[in-house]
Amino acid sequence: MTSAAPENSRNRADDLPKSWNPGDVEAELYEGWVAAGYFHADAGSDKPAYSIVLPPPNVTGNLHMGHAFDHTLMDLLTRRKRMQGYEVLWLPGMDHAGIATQSVVEKQLAADGKTKEDFGRELFIDKVWDWKRESSGAIQGQMRRLGDGVDWARDRFTMDDGLSRAVQTIFKRLYDAGLIYRAERLVNWSPVLQTAISDVEVKYEDVEGELVSLRYGSLNDDEPHVIVATTRVETMLGDTAVAVHPEDERYRDLIGSTVYHPITGRQIPIVADDYVDPEFGSGAVKITPAHDPNDFELGLRHNLPMPTIMDKSGKIADSGTEFDGMDRFEARVKIRERLAEEGRVVAEKRPYVHSVGHSERSGEPIEPRLSMQWWVKVESVAKAAGDAVRDGDVTIYPASQEPRWFEWVDNMHDWCISRQLWWGHRIPIWYGPEGDVVCVGPDEQAPEGYVQDPDVLDTWFSSGLWPFSTMGWPDSSPELAKFYPTSVLVTGYDILFFWVARMMMFGMFVSEDAAITTGKDPRRKQVPFDDVFLHGLIRDEFGRKYSKSKGIGVDPLVWIDEYGADATRFTLARGAQPGSDLSVGEPHVQASRNFVTKLYNATRFALMNGAVPGELPARAALTDADRWILDRLNEVRAEVDSSFERYEFGKACEALYHFTWDEFCSWYLELAKVQFAESAERAAATRVVLGTVLDAVLRLLHPAMPFVTESLWLALTTDERGARTAGESIVIAAWPQDSGVPADEVAAQRISDAQRLITEIRRFRSDQGLIDSQKVAARIVGVGAADLDGQLAAITNLARLTDAADGFAATASLEVRLSAATVTVEIDTSGTIDLDAERRRLEKDLAAAQKELTGTAAKLGNEAFLAKAPDEVVAKIRARREIAEAEVARIGARLDEIAKLAGK
CATH class of the missing domain: 3.30.2320 (hypothetical protein PF0899 fold)
Structure with a gap:
């Protein structure tokens, strides 16, 4: 059928190209949406508010597939809510990424033989700002390519003046409340970057090392001695004790005595502590409090000295031995060689595979190191963050992640917030000439002659303020009044502790602040977000985690260039379920591209046949097929709404995919062809039903596939004279509602x-x-x-x-x-089949089925095989034999029929 459209009318299918070429239209459509102001949120609107702040990507790089996953889900939520009549704010921005950004610029200087010290702090920071201004556009371009419906007018950066003001304000409030303090504690130290780094910037890798067993004390077996094992021989220079379990009979007489240290010559005590596992190795462990987190805690319990024996670059220093000045790894070898010469190396296990923390940014093994740093005392704010979830003020999706949340916030250690960098928020502490310490707020000046602390704050400190600092806090603002608390935080479960926890802690700390409580229900806690949706990690189709270093992963722009943004987005959304990892590869995005093509061709068919959304005829005037598709549309709409409200993106997209392809395209369009041919009256009704269903399908699919749905919807809602019959864009079209009509089960x-x-x-x-x-x-x-x-x-x-x-x-x-x-x-079927050709095809199929039957029967008749094979393997072979038997019988019967027909 070519067309059932009314005579003398313009064929609206001509408004669309014959095939969908996303690269030809996506950029123009997106910039049109931005220019029209569809994504700009009106803080003075009377509409109910819905808000999301974008987890700020690091300014250093490009968006990877994980970002594309995140952004797709957030865009889907905000587009749907906008269509549902909410005033929507999706606030974008980027993180200054202290360590990563400083490293990039330092590498650029190094290429010219320069260091940051050659320029000094102020000039170096100016250079970093120059680099930021040149580089930040790449991420924004990618966001546009993906179709992110963010409010670009409110784009933020964690070192903007307003956000810096927020950082200084909360630092001073925490300091004045006694929740920020300075102390010497153990930190993750990067010898290359020469700064403390956070736990999230430490990646653990299995490495081949050596486990060396060393003899402390006398070399005479009849005199006191102990055997300890270590993978880091060099740290023995900082040993201040040997620890054993208090109930270990082997060492009961030695507890409280001292033992000779084979390198320093000091006598170090033997202490008893439940931390020691008597079943591991010799049951005795060396204690180096300044270079091991467990040893540090034990050292505090036993009031042990804590000498630091490495400098900031990881070289041995101040040990008083010949190893001073050596790199830690060189010292490891040299110390072991000396101990071996003295007969103190009892055993060596090489290779010995163990997990070692590495700096994510610089790649080298981190060094636990005792260091004077600034800390946040987290006990009270962590408890508030936990209670917010316990009391139902914040809901975590999926609920299965709640135990991990409580395990973390209920057992959180104080947070090291200082970094030995130049790029970042400078710690607002000033030191006076007489040892005075002053914390300076954003509207205050340090006393004359005071010197500011040289360190900067951990990047997570400023990003922890993101939900409210981006809206103007600490000052009152229309955005805070309208859009805070935010509606939902969308992020991966892997940063639940590092970022989500910090936002919750800061959010609860400022929850009584007038700037964010004005006009709000005073009985309700002002949490930073109502919901936390935690999705899984994105992996390739083989289940491998994306990794640039291992060559596993895809730049999302590669898929967008090849298959279009809609196919890329739908692939990601269709696989998203709360808390579950997502495995996707090229076959998945190809399938999504095929779905886009199917939708496009279905719309062109509808337009060719005059389909138009409009007022439906009375139910009695509709066919069974019409009533069925309208009822199924209503059921699917309800399923989609229910799934989206629970953040079950995959379920919603799966329902839309199967309804659109399996029911609407594969069945209703075919049934509509029949109805078009029945009568003019029937054709007219079918056009309205077809147009109405297609209109709803396009609107339901729009949040996941914005570009193709916009193009098709504009064509569908333009009449034969070229006049618009609906709104100006599907972006602001109404979300489909319940029809209110009971389903026709008959x-x-x-x-x-x-x-x-x-x-x-x-x-x-x-x-x-x-x-x-x-x-x-x-x-x-x-x-x-x-x-x-x-x-x-x-x-x-x-x-x-x-x-x-x-x-x-x-x-x-x-x-x-x-x-x-x-x-x-x-x-x-007489005269319709080439009997000879069909007989040859069937005989070939019969031979294959008989071969399968013979093979499976032979295996099942082999007693030796049956005795060794797992039950599930035997069951599969039995099933294969049954299928083969059925095929042999079916094909044989068909050959008999052909023989009879040939005999006629």
Whole structure:
């Protein structure tokens, strides 16, 4: 059928190219949306508020597939809420990424033989700002390519003046409350970067090292001595004790005594502590409090000295030995060699695979190091963050992540917030000439002659303020009044502790602040977000985690260039479930591209046939097919809404995919072709139903696939004269609502029965060797009993059947059991099949089936195989044999039929 559109009308399908080429239209559509202000949030609006702050990507790089995953889900949520009538703010921005950014610029200087010290702090920071201004556009360009509907007018950067003011304000408030203090504690130290780094910047890798067992004390077996094992021999220069378990009988007499240290010559005590595992190794461990986190805690319990024996670059220093000045790894070898010469190396295990923390930025093994740093006392704010979830003020999706949340916040250690860098928020502490210490707020000046602390704050400190600092806090603002607390935080479960926890802690700390409570319900805690949706990690199709260093991963722009933003986004959204990892690869995005193409072609068909959304005819005037598709649309809409509200993106997209492809395209469009041919009145009603359903499908799919749905919706809602019949853009079109019409279960059953009958006839035709386009004469018996009289035209058309004429003689038949009765279909295939060709094809299939039957029967007849093979393997082979037996029987019967036909 070419067209059932009214005569003398313009063919609206001509408004669309014959095929969808996303690269031709995506950029223009996106910039049009931005220019129209669709993504700009009005803080003075009377609409209900919905807000999300974008987890700020580091300014140093490009968006990777994990970012694309995050952004797709946030864009989907905000686009849907905008269509539902909310005033939506999706606030974008970037993180200054202290260590990463400083490293990039230092490497650029190093290429010219320069260091940051050659420029001094102020000039170096100016250079970093220059680099930031040149580089930050790359991420924004990627966001535009992906289709992010963010409010660009409110773009933020963690070192903007306003956000810096927020950082200084909360630092002073925490300091004045006694929650920020300075102390010498153990930190993760990067010798290359020469700064403390956070736990999230430490990546653990299995490495091949050596486990060396060393003898402390006397070399005489009759005199006091202990054996300890270590993978870091060099740290023994900082040993201040040997520890054993208090109930270990081997060492009971030595507890409280001292033992000779084989390098320093000092006598160090033997202490008893439950930390020691008496079953591991010799049951004795060396204690180096300044260079091991467990040893540090033990050292505090036993009041041990804590000498630091390495400098900031990881070289041995101040040990008073010949190893001073050596790199830690060189010292490891040299110390072991000396101890071996003295007969103190009892055993060596090489290679010894163990987990070692490495700096994510610089790649070298981190060094636990005792260092004077600034800390946040987290006990009270961490408890508040935990209580916010316990009390239901914040809901975590999925709930299965709650135990991990409580385990973390209920057992959190104080947070090291200082970094020995130049790029970042300078710690607002000033030191006076007489040792005075002053914390300076944003509107205050340090006393004359005071010197500011040289360190900067951990990047997570400023990003922890992100939900409210980006909206103007600490000052009151329309944004805070309208959009804070934010509606949901969307992020990966892997940073639940490092970022989410910090935002919660800071959010709870400022929850009584007037700037964010003005006009709000005073009985409700002002948490930073109502919901936390935690998605899993994105992996390739083989389940491997994306890794640039291992060459595993795809730049999202590669997929967007090849398949379009819609296919890329739908692939990611379709695989997203709360807390579950997502494995995707090129086959998945190819399938999504095919879905986009299917939708595009379906719309062109609808336009060619004059489909138009409008007021539906009375239900009584609609066919069973019309009522069925409208009811299914309403059911799917409800399923989609329910899934989105629970952040089950995959379920929602899966429901839309199968409804659009399997029901709307594969069935209703085919049924509509039949109805177009019945009468002018029936065709007119079908056009409205087709247009109405397609309109709703496009709006339901828009949040996941914004570009193609915009193009198709604009074409669908433009009449034959070129006039718009709906709003100016699907971006601001209304979200589909419940029809309010009870589902017609009788119509649904009739369509279901017709589908089953058509499907069985098609399968039967295929078994008979008929090609799809070939019409055959048939007689259908039992249609009335099955209540399918009204579907007969559709059944015969879609099953490619013609009426039985005089002299009809069936050569084959099938029976199909339907809900109300059994229908018999008699078919005359004489003259429609090349019997010789069909016989040759079947004989080939029969040979393959017999080979499979022989092979499986041989295995099942082998007693030795059956005795060794797992039960599940045997079960699979039995199933294969049963399938082969059935195939042999089926093909044999068909060959018998062909032989009879040939004999005629």
